[in-house]
Amino acid sequence: MRYVLYVLLFLLVAGALAFGVGFYYIYSKVRFDAYQLIDYNPNLTTQIYDRNGVLLANLFKKEHRIYVKYEDIPARVIEALVAIEDTAFFEHPGVNVEAITRAIIKAVKAGKLTEGASTLTQQLVKNEILTSQKTLIRKINEAVISLKLETLLTKEEILERYLNEVYFGHGYYGIKTAAQGYFRKNLDELNLKEISMLVGAPRSPNFYNPTRNYEFSLSRANIVLNRMHTLGWINDNEYLKSQNIRPTVYDDTLTKNIAPYIVDEVLKRGRKEFEDIQYGGYQIHLTLDYELQKLGTEAINFGYRRLVNEKKLRGKSLNGAMVVLKQNTGEILALIGGKNYKQSNFNRATQTSRQPGSSFKPFLYQIALNNGYNPDSEIADISRVYKYGSKIWAPKNYGSNFKGMVTLKNALVHSRNLATINLVNSVGMDKVYDDVKKFGFEDIQRNLSFSLGSFGISPMKLSELYTIVSNYGVKVKPRLISTIENRFGETKIIRSEKNAFVYPEQSYLLIDIMREVVNRGTGRSVKTENWELAGKTGTTNNNVDAWFCGFSPEIQTIVWFGRDNNKPLGYKATGGAVSAPVFKYFMDRYLEKNPHTTREFKVPQGVHSIVINGKKKLFTDISKLPIKRESTSVDINEELLF
Numbered sequence: 001m002r003y004v005l006y007v008l009l010f011l012l013v014a015g016a017l018a019f020g021v022g023f024y025y026i027y028s029k030v031r032f033d034a035y036q037l038i039d040y041n042p043n044l045t046t047q048i049y050d051r052n053g054v055l056l057a058n059l060f061k062k063e064h065r066i067y068v069k070y071e072d073i074p075a076r077v078i079e080a081l082v083a084i085e086d087t088a089f090f091e092h093p094g095v096n097v098e099a100i101t102r103a104i105i106k107a108v109k110a111g112k113l114t115e116g117a118s119t120l121t122q123q124l125v126k127n128e129i130l131t132s133q134k135t136l137i138r139k140i141n142e143a144v145i146s147l148k149l150e151t152l153l154t155k156e157e158i159l160e161r162y163l164n165e166v167y168f169g170h171g172y173y174g175i176k177t178a179a180q181g182y183f184r185k186n187l188d189e190l191n192l193k194e195i196s197m198l199v200g201a202p203r204s205p206n207f208y209n210p211t212r213n214y215e216f217s218l219s220r221a222n223i224v225l226n227r228m229h230t231l232g233w234i235n236d237n238e239y240l241k242s243q244n245i246r247p248t249v250y251d252d253t254l255t256k257n258i259a260p261y262i263v264d265e266v267l268k269r270g271r272k273e274f275e276d277i278q279y280g281g282y283q284i285h286l287t288l289d290y291e292l293q294k295l296g297t298e299a300i301n302f303g304y305r306r307l308v309n310e311k312k313l314r315g316k317s318l319n320g321a322m323v324v325l326k327q328n329t330g331e332i333l334a335l336i337g338g339k340n341y342k343q344s345n346f347n348r349a350t351q352t353s354r355q356p357g358s359s360f361k362p363f364l365y366q367i368a369l370n371n372g373y374n375p376d377s378e379i380a381d382i383s384r385v386y387k388y389g390s391k392i393w394a395p396k397n398y399g400s401n402f403k404g405m406v407t408l409k410n411a412l413v414h415s416r417n418l419a420t421i422n423l424v425n426s427v428g429m430d431k432v433y434d435d436v437k438k439f440g441f442e443d444i445q446r447n448l449s450f451s452l453g454s455f456g457i458s459p460m461k462l463s464e465l466y467t468i469v470s471n472y473g474v475k476v477k478p479r480l481i482s483t484i485e486n487r488f489g490e491t492k493i494i495r496s497e498k499n500a501f502v503y504p505e506q507s508y509l510l511i512d513i514m515r516e517v518v519n520r521g522t523g524r525s526v527k528t529e530n531w532e533l534a535g536k537t538g539t540t541n542n543n544v545d546a547w548f549c550g551f552s553p554e555i556q557t558i559v560w561f562g563r564d565n566n567k568p569l570g571y572k573a574t575g576g577a578v579s580a581p582v583f584k585y586f587m588d589r590y591l592e593k594n595p596h597t598t599r600e601f602k603v604p605q606g607v608h609s610i611v612i613n614g615k616k617k618l619f620t621d622i623s624k625l626p627i628k629r630e631s632t633s634v635d636i637n638e639e640l641l642f
Contacts, residue, residue: 033129034148040128040161042067044281044487045177048266050259050290051331051482057257059267061279064254067487068176070160074188074195077175078159079233081199084224086120087231089159094121094150095143121146123202124162166202169209171254175199182210182249192238193245196221196228211251218246259293261337261347262286265480268350274484281487286480287331295589296322296334303561303582304339311577313570317563320582321348323463323478327556330467330476330496335460344564353456354562358415358522359538359547359575360441360453362469365412365420366502366510367435368427374623375409375513379426381419386448393449395421398539398574409513413521415537417452424451439501440465440475453538462549463558469510470534470551472604473502505606505620512618515601518550522576526550526584531591531599535583537575542568546578552587553598559583 044067045060058064082089088096096119118126125145149158168178178198179187185194200220201208210217222243229239257263266284270277277284300320308315324334337347346352369375381403386393397417411419424432425448433446441457444450460478467476477497485491514534517523522537526548535550546561546569559579563569569578591597609616610625619625 034125034145034152036129037124037149037161038152040165042165043279046277046280046282046284048263048284048286050286050288050293052289052291054290055256056259056286056288056290057263058255059263059278060254063173064171064177064181065164065173066177066180067164067174067281068160068187070156072187073160073163073175074190076192077163077187077190077195077199080192080195080224080228081120081159081163083228083231083233084199085123085202089120090155092119094146094148095119118142119146120162121149121158124158124165125149127167128161128165167205168198168201169205170211170251181252181254183247184250184252191245191247192225192234192242193221194247196224196242197247200224210247210249214249217249259288259290260341260345261349262288262293262335262480264337264345264347265335265350269481270484283485284481285483285485287326287329287333287482288335288480289333291593292324292334292590293336295586295593296324296336297339299559299582299586299589300336300339302585303559303578306581307561307569307573307578311570311573313573317565317567318561318569319344319348319564320559320561320579321352321459322560322582322586323349323459323558324586325463325467325478325556326554327467327470327476327551328474328554330464330478330498331482332478332480333555335480346564348459348560348564350458350460352458354458354545354560355455355540356453356457356462356547357538357540357545357575358417358453359462359536359549361412361415361420361451362510362514362536363436363439363441363465364424364432364451365408365513366469366507367432368408368423369506369509369623370435370502371427371431372622372624373408373423373427374619374626375407375509376617377408377626378405379408379411379419380404380422381406381411381416382422383418384421388447395449395452409516412513412536413516415517415522421448421451424448439468453540459558459560463556466549466551466556466558468501469507469514470556472504472511473507474498474500503606503620503622504604506622508601508604508607509618509620509623511601522574523548523550523580525576525580526587528584528588528591532601533587534601535580537580539574539576543570543573544568546573546575548575548579548583550583550587553601555590555597557583557586559586 042065043061043063045058045064047058048056050056122142125142129145164174167173168175170181172178172181175198176187179185179190183190183194197210197217200223207213208217208220225239225242228234267277274280274282300322303320304315304318307313307318319338321338322334322336323332325332335349337349338344383402395417402418406416406419429448436444444455464478465475479494479496481494483491483493511534514536515532518527518533518535523535526533526535531552533550533552535548538547538549544562544566548559550557559582561569561578606620607618608620609618617625
């Protein structure tokens with residue numbers, strides 16, 4: 001008898017030692033794997049919003065996951081999950097011995113592993129670290145890692161990781177992602193039936209995907225509800241009421257990208273500073289107004305249809321672009337890269353380089369004003385021939401006529417090419433060239449042809465430079481991103497660079513001239529009652545490019561139309577005929593949406609006026625009147641200060 005006891009004791013000790021050695025061996029091999037979950041740092045979805053909180057797109061790499069902290073998970077979600085998956089979750093150390101025993105008995109009877117007996121902790125380990133393969137060694141590894149995990153993490157931390165890690169079908173990883181995807185709701189907005197559908201999905205996410213198998217998803221949810229009711233975690237009324245609810249489920253795309261040109265631009269700009277912008281879980285808020293983005297797209301398509309249907313232009317290569325911004329802050333409100341992103345993702349607002357033509361002229365006239373010229377200064381609108389080596393250049397006005405002597409104002413109002421070239425010659429070609437380069441224009445040849453905008457520039461870059469004109473001499477760098485918040489709640493605020501180039505009073509003289517472009521000049525088709533607008537048309541040789549660059553006291557809008565193959569648009573397809581109507585279409589509707597926008601340009605100090613022969617003349621200390629005061633019809637001491 002004593003011998004038998006010794007044998008049993010030996011077997012017990014040997015078994016314990018063998019178990020201990022085996023456990024330690026397995027533990028030594030897998031214990032560091034637990035740190036994948038302890039130092040949990042999954043790829044997270046970056047979300048892009050417009051200035052009003054409208055979701056524009058989800059950006060992610062492989063897994064679409066929006067993170068939620070434990071304290072932001074409603075208690076009902078936790079209760080439902082624990083009820084259906086692991087009722088003893090808050091009592092066991094990571095593995096449920098009783099459940100494992102049941103599973104082993106069933107496995108012995110069946111001759112194979114039939115029941116997982118996995119706790120929530122084990123499920124998390126399987127999803128994040130191991131595989132779903134049903135083998136004994138995998139189950140042992142799973143149990144060992146789970147025990148290790150529970151010694152280093154709280155139950156709440158494990159649940160937080162579980163609910164952010166597991167797959168819910170339809171490409172949704174994490175419960176917050178699934179709630180927003182399936183139901184377009186935040187977690188705290190879900191009803192009990194919707195919660196039950198979500199927590200029931202991970203058992204077989206593709207099968208219980210409600211966009212694929214709605215009725216099976218409902219049946220699974222009812223099982224969850226029944227379990228909660230059996231446990232006494234919901235009352236009879238809640239149970240019966242929830243049983244009959246049939247939630248609305250949305251079959252949305254994962255990216256929800258409703259502004260693709262914008263998203264591409266955000267990625268291009270954001271990657272310069274944030275390499276992981278596409279999967280780092282950032283919350284990006286833009287200056288963009290999605291309603292204006294839609295309006296801009298509508299305006300570009302209006303212009304396209306008009307050219308194809310009314311002007312009978314061939315539409316295959318025809319396209320357009322638009323940039324709308326607040327000139328005093330640089331905030332981009334709308335950025336349209338083409339008429340249809342699906343047909344072409346090439347962004348003509350930022351990626352193309354087209355000649356600006358006469359839309360460049362205001363900068364030349366500003367330089368003349370800065371050098372003492374006045375809007376009423378006279379310049380020669382006469383033809384001249386220029387010789388560059390063996391090449392002859394004989395520029396012409398539109399219509400091939402000339403006026404002789406014209407005022408600086410009328411030369412710009414009616415976009416006189418010859419007068420502009422003669423003005424540049426008068427100020428000094430080298431002086432004008434150097435000042436234009438200081439403004440920020442690039443790749444310009446040092447000869448008179450640059451006076452007519454014979455160089456390449458993108459609509460976005462031209463928009464930036466045009467803020468010198470529309471923002472009273474201060475250039476503002478356009479910005480699309482307003483703030484970027486990382487996964488840790490740290491926020492970076494993006495601000496615009498500002499640089500002053502022109503005195504405000506000198507800038508106003510040009511703004512006043514450009515108002516006349518709209519009132520009676522080449523841009524008169526955009527004139528709107530009870531709202532001051534200023535602008536300039538632009539047309540390049542053979543009508544290849546058509547521009548309208550205009551602004552109100554608050555917003556600036558640049559419109560370009562042309563062909564992607566750089567061929568001419570067609571006969572009489574000028575900036576005034578092609579792009580100006582698109583500008584007007586947009587601005588008229590902008591005013592309807594924003595009736596309280598500022599409607600009059602402010603007049604800076606230092607701008608003076610005097611009435612001569614019934615006409616108001618503007619001047620400054622730099623840009624003095626070129627006429628004799630004796631010709632005035634009013635008392636010259638009666639200077640009217642704006």
